[in-house]
Amino acid sequence: MSAPLRNYLEFYRDLGIAELFVDPPPAGEAAPAPAPADSADPAGQLQVIQNDIGDCTRCRLHKGRHSIVFGSGNPLAKVVFVGEGPGADEDAQGLPFVGRAGQLLTRMIEKTCAKEGLPVRRNDVYICNVVKCRPPDNRAPEKDEMEICGRFLERQLQAIAPKAVCVLGGTAAKALLRTTAGITKLRGNWQRWGDIPVMPTFHPSYLLRAYNAEAKRLAWEDLKKLFHLAYD
Numbered sequence: 001m002s003a004p005l006r007n008y009l010e011f012y013r014d015l016g017i018a019e020l021f022v023d024p025p026p027a028g029e030a031a032p033a034p035a036p037a038d039s040a041d042p043a044g045q046l047q048v049i050q051n052d053i054g055d056c057t058r059c060r061l062h063k064g065r066h067s068i069v070f071g072s073g074n075p076l077a078k079v080v081f082v083g084e085g086p087g088a089d090e091d092a093q094g095l096p097f098v099g100r101a102g103q104l105l106t107r108m109i110e111k112t113c114a115k116e117g118l119p120v121r122r123n124d125v126y127i128c129n130v131v132k133c134r135p136p137d138n139r140a141p142e143k144d145e146m147e148i149c150g151r152f153l154e155r156q157l158q159a160i161a162p163k164a165v166c167v168l169g170g171t172a173a174k175a176l177l178r179t180t181a182g183i184t185k186l187r188g189n190w191q192r193w194g195d196i197p198v199m200p201t202f203h204p205s206y207l208l209r210a211y212n213a214e215a216k217r218l219a220w221e222d223l224k225k226l227f228h229l230a231y232d
């Protein structure tokens with residue numbers, strides 16, 4: 001085997017990929033999830049994934065990061081939230097969704113569930129991003145960065161095997177669902193990642209803008225559907 005090919009295969013092995021799929025799904029079909037992993041020990045599996053990431057330099061985003069934001073929450077979560085990438089506060093603290101948008105997400109989760117009579121707090125769900133390092137100047141992650149780091153996200157979802165996933169914003173939705181459709185079209189309608197139902201909704205940072213009161217109402221509706229599917 002040639003050295004470049006060996007390096008290439010080792011790179012993918014580091015990412016935890018046993019098989020390579022190169023064809024995108026035909027339009028209208030669910031995005032393919034890798035074969036389900038043994039989910040007997042989600043916390044242990046998450047630790048293995050985090051160890052595999054290590055001091056990652058697999059994409060250019062490593063250059064400007066202060067910390068790798070792996071994800072946080074309950075490894076046995078019924079619901080996983082997926083954003084696009086860390087911002088400044090998250091990069092500083094090493095935790096996802098801790099800035100203003102994160103505080104809004106916490107309120108959205110807890111208030112929706114309280115109103116719907118569901119015993120769910122932020123610590124009960126799991127929260128992570130498609131890319132684990134902060135893109136410079138808060139730009140959106142590039143396609144190749146999401147391809148590379150998205151493999152870790154897929155392993156996180158396999159490990160946790162939640163009842164439902166909520167993708168936050170168009171960039172994360174496009175990455176996870178492999179679609180070109182925008183978030184306004186996708187939100188509120190169930191999609192699938194393998195066997196797992198996925199609810200796309202607006203990113204909390206979009207909802208923070210004062211003129212987005214209607215979008216906020218719609219996002220709350222989306223979360224109601226999400227939590228009822230996972231907890232009823």
Ligand code: SF4
Nearest residue numbers: 056059062132133149
């Ligand atoms: S964004 Fe992901 S793939 Fe890129 S350097 Fe960070 S951890 Fe590695």
